[in-house]
Amino acid sequence: MIGDIEGKESLWVFIEQYKGAPKQVSLELIAKARMLADKFSLRVAALLIGDNVSTASSVLISAGADTVFLLEHPLLGRYRSDFYAPVILDLIRKGKPGVVIFGATPIGRDLAPAVAALAGTGCTADCVDLELTENGALLQTVPAFGGRMMAVIVTPEQRPQIATVRPGVFQQAWFPEHDGRVVSILPELPPAKFDLVEFVEESIQPSLLTSARVVVAGGAGVDSREGWELLRELTGVLQAALGGSRPALDNGWIEESQMIGHSGSTIRPDLYIAVGISGDVLHMVGVQDAKVIVAVNSDSRAPVFSRSDYGIVGDYREVVPVLINTLKKKQRF
Ligand SMILES: Cc1cc2nc3c(=O)[nH]c(=O)nc-3n(C[C@H](O)[C@H](O)[C@H](O)COP(=O)(O)OP(=O)(O)OC[C@H]3O[C@@H](n4cnc5c(N)ncnc54)[C@H](O)[C@@H]3O)c2cc1C
Incomplete structure (x- = not known):
């Protein structure tokens, strides 16, 4: 039928x-x-x-x-x-x-x-x-x-x-x-292959990434606690969610739920700021539907620039504090 x-x-x-x-x-x-x-x-x-x-x-x-x-x-x-x-x-x-x-x-x-x-x-x-x-x-x-x-x-x-x-x-x-x-x-069930003894539910905090309008993400280029504190400060000013690339996860700076890309989350925020991220395809597939992508990278030849709407060539340790201060000043008016 x-x-x-x-x-x-x-x-x-x-x-x-x-x-x-x-x-x-x-x-x-x-x-x-x-x-x-x-x-x-x-x-x-x-x-x-x-x-x-x-x-x-x-x-x-x-x-x-x-x-x-x-x-x-x-x-x-x-x-x-x-x-x-x-x-x-x-x-x-x-x-x-x-x-x-x-x-x-x-x-x-x-x-x-x-x-x-x-x-x-x-x-x-x-x-x-x-x-x-x-x-x-x-x-x-x-x-x-x-x-x-x-x-x-x-x-x-x-x-x-x-x-x-x-x-x-x-x-x-x-x-x-x-x-x-x-x-x-009416389903016809085959004989069970195992007995379900107990079902334990794990409570996982839903990731804020997928619903956030602004996402700031760090990559291998952000390689210190101070660097990630800067990114956190930037997310605070922008009311953004924090994410990262695979190396950021591997290096323990972010949780698994914060990784963006092919094996992480796929997001479509209004604004995506990639800091110290080279722009590998396996990362960028996760943000291909972001409305505006801004990249901060010290290497002017980094592939991320060809996949971004705006690029800032520079050391994030200099660029991010300027962004934070400028945004804070604007918010005062
Ligand atoms: C099967 C498979 C699945 C994968 N899935 C994912 C995935 O889901 N997500 C993901 O992200 N990756 C994934 N990867 C890994 C991916 O291929 C890349 O290796 C990874 O995205 C690179 O991360 P990155 O850009 O942070 O690091 P890198 O490629 O090392 O780039 C670091 C960048 O930081 C810049 N930089 C360094 N210092 C500074 C500074 N002081 N200021 C500014 N910029 C600086 C450098 O110029 C460089 O461009 C996967 C790989 C495989 C094989």
């Missing part, structure tokens, strides 16, 4: 949810799938799996889904790949979608390759863009060769085409008038 209606003419999005509320990344993926589907008159389906999660269906339809496949079962209340992967495989066999997209979250990164392996197809991880061709080929863009180039990966023969996309890469959209339907499916 699913096949008749959805078939390979549809793009599916796995919905990650917490206590019935869809995660932001899932809504972003529906919006992108909607955009791709509209180009070729295709349909978008959301895979909503859990226990008592049906209330999320209307949100998913307003986010752009034509169909919500609702699979509820008490044993699906907590994510576990030994149940989720075969249940999705079963649905894929019946529905034969052309594309299935997952968020590149800890769950998506576990589930997508497991589903791909069971389905005998490929999985492109951590895409930074997706496009669709007329003949239904998904063009999956990922940084390759240590970020030296962007590679476009296609899955020429196997279906479905499975990809994971990092949170924040696409923007959520809202279609309040959009009509959709909910198809409730």
Whole structure:
């Protein structure tokens, strides 16, 4: 039945949810799938799996889904790949979608390759863009060769085409008038491969980075406690969030949740100030949608300058105090 209606003419999005509320990344993926589907008159389906999660269906339809496949079962209340992967495989066999997209979250990164392996197809991880061709080929863009180039990966023969996309890469959209339907499916669960003894929830402070309008980030060029105190002072004056590059994390100046780039957060602030950051592609993919990028770097040939709107060539220890004092003076008026 699913096949008749959805078939390979549809793009599916796995919905990650917490206590019935869809995660932001899932809504972003529906919006992108909607955009791709509209180009070729295709349909978008959301895979909503859990226990008592049906209330999320209307949100998913307003986010752009034509169909919500609702699979509820008490044993699906907590994510576990030994149940989720075969249940999705079963649905894929019946529905034969052309594309299935997952968020590149800890769950998506576990589930997508497991589903791909069971389905005998490929999985492109951590895409930074997706496009669709007329003949239904998904063009999956990922940084390759240590970020030296962007590679476009296609899955020429196997279906479905499975990809994971990092949170924040696409923007959520809202279609309040959009009509959709909910198809409730009784999942057939395979025998459990392990017993879930206890579930311990870790409380993680949500990163301020993704919602901040102004972000100041430091890189390997900021290599002292005094330097990071200067950046903190600048964030205070600008009411900005503080982030950094991979070396800033490796050197212990920032937390993991503050790292920006391919393996960190993707952000789209109004203003991004990169201090002592060279501008490597694997960092810059995380800020490619920032409205204005300002770079402070002592090396006039640093690649960051070709990827910025404004550049200040100089030692941050001289430049940042000038910025702070100038901004403070302006704020007094
Ligand atoms: C698979 C993979 C994933 C990765 N993911 C990420 C990611 O998500 N995010 C990320 O950031 N990186 C990531 N990286 C690392 C990335 O490739 C770069 O190595 C990293 O972004 C470089 O960080 P940086 O610009 O801070 O350091 P560098 O490249 O060392 O640049 C430091 C800059 O500081 C400047 N500088 C030095 N002293 C001063 C001074 N006194 N004043 C002003 N400027 C100064 C220098 O001129 C230089 O341009 C990843 C790498 C791999 C292989």
